Each structure stands twice: as C-alpha cells, then as structure tokens.
Amino acid sequence: MTIQQSIPAPPDAAQPAEAAARVTPMMEQYLEIKAANPGLLLFYRMGDFYELFFEDAEIASRALGIMLTKRGKHQGMDIPMCGVPVERSDDYLHRLIALGHRVAVCEQMEDPAAARARGNKSVVRRDVVRLVTPGTLTEDTLLDARTNNYLLAIARARASSGGDRIGLAWIDISTSEFIVTECGTGELAATLSRINPNEVIVTDALYGDPDLGPLLRELPAVTPLTRDVFDSATAERRLCDYFAVATMDGLSAMSRLEATAAAAAVTYIDRTQVGKRPPLSPPSREAAGTTMAIDPATRANLELTRTLSGERRGSLLDAIDRTVTPAGSRLLAQRLAAPLTDSGAIARRLDAIAAFVADSAARDDIRTTLRAAPDMSRALARLSVGRGGPRDIAGLRDGIFAAAAALARLQRLDDPPPEIIAVMDAMRCPSRELAREFERALADQLPLIKRDGGFVREGYEAALDEARNLRDASRLVVAAMQARYADETGVKGLKIRHNNVLGYFVEVTAQHGDRLMAPPLNAIFIHRQTLAGQIRFTTAELGEIEAKIANAGDRALGLELEIFERLCALAMTASEDLRAAAHAFAMLDVATALAKLAVDDNYVRPEVDTSLTFAIEGGRHPVVEQALKRDGQPFIANACDLSPVPPPYPPPQAGEGRVGAGQIWLITGPNMAGKSTFLRQNALIAILAQIGSFVPAARARIGIVDRLFSRVGAADDLARGRSTFMVEMVETAIILNQASERSLVILDEIGRGTATFDGLSIAWAAIEHLHESNRCRALFATHYHELTALSAKLPRLFNATVRVKEWQGDVVFLHEVLPGSADRSYGIQVARLAGLPAPVIARAKSVLAKLEAQDRGQTARALVDDLPLFAVPSRAAAEPAPPSEAEQLIEAVAALHPDEMSPREALEALYALKAKLPKTP
Ligand code: ADP
Ligand code: MG
16 A cells, blocks of 8 residues: 655745634644645644544544534635544554555643743743654554564665665664665565564655556555665765664665665654654674575465565465564564575574473473563664653563573573573563662552552652642542531532642532522632533632642652653663563573474474475374374375485586485375475475474474575466466566476466466476476466376486375375376366255266367377476576487488589498487397
C-alpha cells in the first residue's frame, strides 16, 4: 500500500495564500501548521480533544466511523470537523496508522490562560510535537509485542554496467535495533521479504524506476522522499550528528551506500520525532551471504511466519514458538526470517540449546524468571522519547532484578557454552543499585500515565509528602464542611462534589434547592447550575479551600513529575547496559524455548557443516505433526538423502574440479499421499537447522544451504490470488537461472497449470536442467509418471514414491516414502472418497482405461533414448562443445578438392576419412 505523501522538511513552511484577513486567528494558525505538514492528517489539540478539519475530517470520520460536524466558516463555506478525545487518541491513531495514514500531532504549547493574558484575539500557541507513522512507533498500544516494527530506508548506487547496488538500513526505534546491508538488485526481493518492514522510505527516482518501482510500490507504507535525504555526500555528517560523534569509524563499518541509507533513516526519524532523538544502537552491518537467501514466494509457500491465508496460527513460527516473553518471540521471528550460513555461528546457537536440553531444571527455572521479566527495550525506547510512564520505570526495575536472578541461576550451570557466557556477561552489567533506587521511589500501585500522579512512594521525598499532606488535609476539611453544611441547612443528602468545569460545588436534590436559594441561606450559597434532578451551589469558603487544594495538588504533581524526570535520566545513563541485558533475556528466552520444543516434540541436534550433504533420517513435518497430534494421529517419519552420490556417480568431469552435486528425488504417488508434506518438511528441517535449532528428525546431517527455493504448481497456489501459470513459470525461471550447487530446490507439481503435454515437457526439461546445470539438491513431486523414466539416464536422479494400499477398491494412505515410482495417481479413488457422484466416478474410470490403452509411457521411453544430455548447457563449461564426429567428417570431406588430387592423394584421403569414423566394436 502506498500513501502518496511526503514528510516535510521542518519549518520554512509556505504561508498559505488564502490565509488572508477573513480567517479567524485560530484558523490562520491551523492552516499554517497544516501547510507545513502536507500529506499528514493533522490532530489539532483543542482542550480535551484532537480536532481534525476540512478534508482531514472527512478522511478520519470515514476511517474511524466518527461523526462529522461543522465549525464556523472558511471563505464562506462550512468547515467540516471531527474530533477524538485525547484520552482515547491512541486507539484512533492505531486505526489510522493501520490503514496506512500518517498523523501530525499538534499540541497546545501553553496554558490557555497565558494566551488570554496576551489579549483577546490571541490564540494558544501550538506546535507539532510528533509525526506518527507506521515505522516510527513506540507505544505498546500501537505495537504488536511479538513482532519488530521496522522502518526501512532504501538507497541505490547506479552502475554504468547495469549491476546497480542497493543499500538498505532498517531501524526499530521501539527496540533501538539498527542494521545495514547491501545487495544487488536481483536479491532485493528476497532481502525485503526477510526484513518485512512496516514502513519504507525511498528516493523519488527509485520509486519511479520502471524495474524496481513496481516491487517497491507493493511494500507497506512507502514514502518517496526528496534527494537530499538520500544525499551520500552529507550522509556521514548526518549520522555523526545523530550519534553525537566526530566520526562513525569507531561505531560501525559501513559502505558509502549503506551509510547513505542509514543517514536517510535517521533523518526521517529526526523529522518524525520532532527534535527528540531515540537512542539507537550503532548500525550493525550484515555482511552479504551470511544468511540463507529465501525469496518471497518461497517464504509464503513454506508458511514460515504466516500461513498462505495470512495468519500466524498454522505457520512454522507459531508451531515452534515456546518463548515466554515478547522480546524472545521477536528474536525467534528474526532468526527464522534469516537462517545463517556460517556453520560456526550455527553451532554456537545449538550449543546453548543443547545445554538447556540437558538440564531441564535450569531450563524451567530460567523460564520462570523470564516470565516475570518485562519488555525492557521497548520501555527504554518510550522513556527516551518522553513517552514513557511510571510503569516503564517499574519495568526496568523488575528487569534488573530478573537479570540478577537469571544470572544467579546460570552460574549454577556446569560448563556453560560461549553463548550463555555472553548472556551472563550482559546480565552482570545493569546496576542493581539503580533498581533499588527505582524500588525506593515507586509506589506499589502505578498509574498508566505520569500526569495522573500518585506513583511516588510515600516517604521517598519529604517535600512531596508535605504537599500531599496539605492536599489531603484540605480534602478532609471538605468532608467536614459537607457535614457542617448538611447540618446547617438541614438537608441530609447535601453533597460536596468536584468536576473539571465547576471545580468543587455543593449539590442538593431539586426539592431542596429552594431552601438554599431563599434567605437566610442564600447569603452563603450562591447558585451555579440547575440540572434535571439536582441544583448546584458554591460558597466563598469552598472557593478558598478549592484554591488551596488545587495548589497543594499541583505542587505534589509537579514534584512527582520532577522525580519522574530524575528517574528517567538515571535510566538513560544506564541505557546501554539495560539494552544489552534486554537482548540477553531475548537470547536466553529463545535458547530455553527451543530446548523445550526439542524435549517436548522430540527434536534432535542437527549436524551442520560445509559439505553438500543432505541426509535426514526419520524426518517429520513440524507443523503437520503437531496438528495430527492434536487429533491423536501419528505422523509417519520419512528419510531423505540428497547428498552427492559417491563416485563413480557422477563421473568426474575433466577440468571441472566439481566432485559434488546433489541428488534429485523425483516423488510420485497418489493424491493425498503426502508428497507436498514430505517436500516441505525437508525444506523446513534445513531452515530450522540453520537458525540453530534442533530439528524434527531422528538424525539430520546438512551441508549449509545458501539459497532455498520452493515452488508450487499453479493449481495448488490459490491463496496468492494470482495463481496463473505465468507466475509459476516466472518463479521456475528464477530457480533455473539462480540455483547453485549449494542451493536446495523444492518443486511441487510444476507444470500443472497448462495442457498435459505442455506441462510434462516443461517439467521434463526443468529436471534435466537442474541435474546438468544447477546440480543442486532437489525434491520434485509430480503426477507425470512418465518423468520417472528419466532416472535411467540421469545418474543423480532417484525415484521415490509414497506408498498406498488398495483395499476393496479404496486407497489407504500409508504416508511412507520409499524408493520406486507410482504407476498411477489414484485420482479417481480420491475423488470417490471426496464424494463425487457414482456415475461420474464410473465414467471417469472408463475414460481412464481408454487413455491408458494408448500408453503414454511408450512415448516417455522413446524420449529418454534420445535424451540430449550434452545439449543442456553446463554452468562451468560454457564454452562451445567440441565438434561431434559427424561434424568433423563433414568438415574433412568439404576440405577435399578432387580435381586437384592425384589418384594416390585421393586414395590417401579416403583412408584418412575412414580413420575418422567411430570405432565399431
Ligand atoms: P499430496 O501432496 O501427496 O497430495 P499432502 O502432502 O498434501 O499430499 O498430504 C495430504 C495429507 O496427508 C496431509 O494433510 C496430512 O494430513 C497427511 N499426511 C501427509 N504426510 C503424512 C505423514 N508423513 N504422516 C501422517 N500423515 C501425513
Ligand atoms: Mg501436493
């Protein structure tokens, strides 16, 4: 979704021309602020409401379903208006942001009384204090606790030779994470789908680019920005400015292009936060090739973090997520989005999990501790931009204590692996004295917002206690006064109440009103308001008390807010330690959660190395297994081995130096037998292994997979809403062009979206190409049984089938994958199970019998015999093939000139030609 609008550079706003003398001073102010923030909805603070005017009001009232009213006139026309109460504004903001809108929040910057004091016509000073955009949120109410909220900046460096480079920088200001990387345009789609940003900024030029523009415009909340934001010449300076350093060298190593994207991101954050700078971690650089590349179609198809219908439930993430904290859940999602390609780093993660698999008591204790640990990184981020509340400070307090508790427990582990040692180091850092200070300062019950007051513990500061006593004493005086007034007037039900409009007032029911309004009581009670059932009064005495209470109350609140600021500043000085501890919590949560998963669901530690092995014994599908378990059904485990075949297959090819090339398994079998499940489970096992998790198998050995591809034939691909054969072919083309020996390719019924022979031919040629050119490890499921004949000619192609039993004309699915091939699809039996009418089933059977009589298998065998093995271009040997024997003969004959030959030369030439013929045995 794209909302075409721009975030303005600060002030120097154009004066709206029509803001002429006719408009009220307030409208003039409104129009000026509105003009300075084009494209954003303006929340204009008026008392207890944010009001929206003109077109904004129309948009918001439609989006939020709130009433559209009018307020005054502008150039003779009614001004449409709608408003949301400040107290509930988060909820409304959330809905507008979710719809892709951006909002400028404009506050009153002074007390209305101060404006009145300046003169009759003076307007309250107002200013925009923040731009609320999808990628720059910090509020818990606006964020999903379990997912990161990334703002992504995309910059491009043009190369004359075409190979443009893309720089990416993404920031989650709610957790301070800041990451940069660089990639080629070809990898952009995979990188974007891995980052999964909530808001994107790009240059105008990139946005309008004919090649990349369409991809970018599909992203959520994309804003094209002017070139200056992406100016590489000023990038370093802007970054230094943000981090308040003289050079970025000490903070982070970045390419110029990465720095450009990074600078654009911080500039945008600066603009949206209007002067407040949330602290960010120095940009960490993700080197190219350190993560497994998974393109968007594969991600969607494997349902990694969401199902095809867009839900978390039913995804791999949902199935493996046993974390107990939101930060842990976010980290797990991050890891799942970016499996590693460094076997050392993977082993370190696995070591941490293994430690908690081995020690269940430690695992349970740590998880109990973690459950009580709040989301410190988000609390910190809110405090840093002045949007935090007392509960955020309490969160830090509890977090520090939880870190101490976790540390104590971890110290009892024997021989902790390096990842856990790093966690322990981070937990040692935050000062416990800081937590004790927070504990001393904060009351037991805390309000959500600081302005409600009452969050500082009694006895923490003498001046505050004094102000509170005064306020409370005055409240007692009011209570006494009520009793006295009731007595004096003889009205038992007389009450002294308080509201924001009248302040303190005396209230009696209507029937007693007359008594108070008649002499002598009317000398004391001054009538203020008559309601349907009640009449309200004030007295001079009450007015005095009210002022006292207000003063004491204001003073108490003022002191509390001062204390809050002090605590906040304390937290900020420790923010780096706190963030490190927060990250350590997340790592610990993920390690213990994956350990729990491994124990509960019987996963094993995979052996991951740099070979091209792919050997799974007793593999299971993590999601299907859980679903079956809920129904009390067993999952049938299956082995899969795509490792390079030991010599003599493949025969070493001269000069190539490539000994390894993976196997391709061609899986045939009836509908519903479990082909797709088998294919996916192996891809998921590879992903789990490379995020450093245990895997659902009896044993797994995996040589690092650099890229994972997964495609589903058009007919299965309904959820994507554009399940055309064309899409399928585009995706297949990507695989055939890009998969390398290190890749893992999953093809599920490719070629199904077209006529049978078309599809069969494409599948046939694709397999040959995968075998000869890509040489990757691959799984290929198909209903084209003709393809199984290929294994006779392709040495690394193996046929496997999913076993079924036929019983009294029905099929029984055994879900067992075995060597061999299926001779039929049992489609008609499945159709019968599905309840197709009996006559249709009978007719289908007879048609099938006729078709089978024509024996398509015959054709296949004939095709295999003239398999053009050497016509498939091999990637390494791209040079033209040497001329064949026939071509050599033709050449030799063409070179002869009989007229110029002696009989003897002619005879010799004849012998020479004869020698060129292939030897016959
Ligand atoms: P196919 O692709 O061969 O048509 P699927 O992979 O879609 O079949 O599997 C169909 C159903 O069979 C799955 O939804 C699942 O419930 C069940 N199934 C598949 N594989 C297994 C297995 N290994 N063990 C138990 N049930 C399985
Ligand atoms: Mg299938």
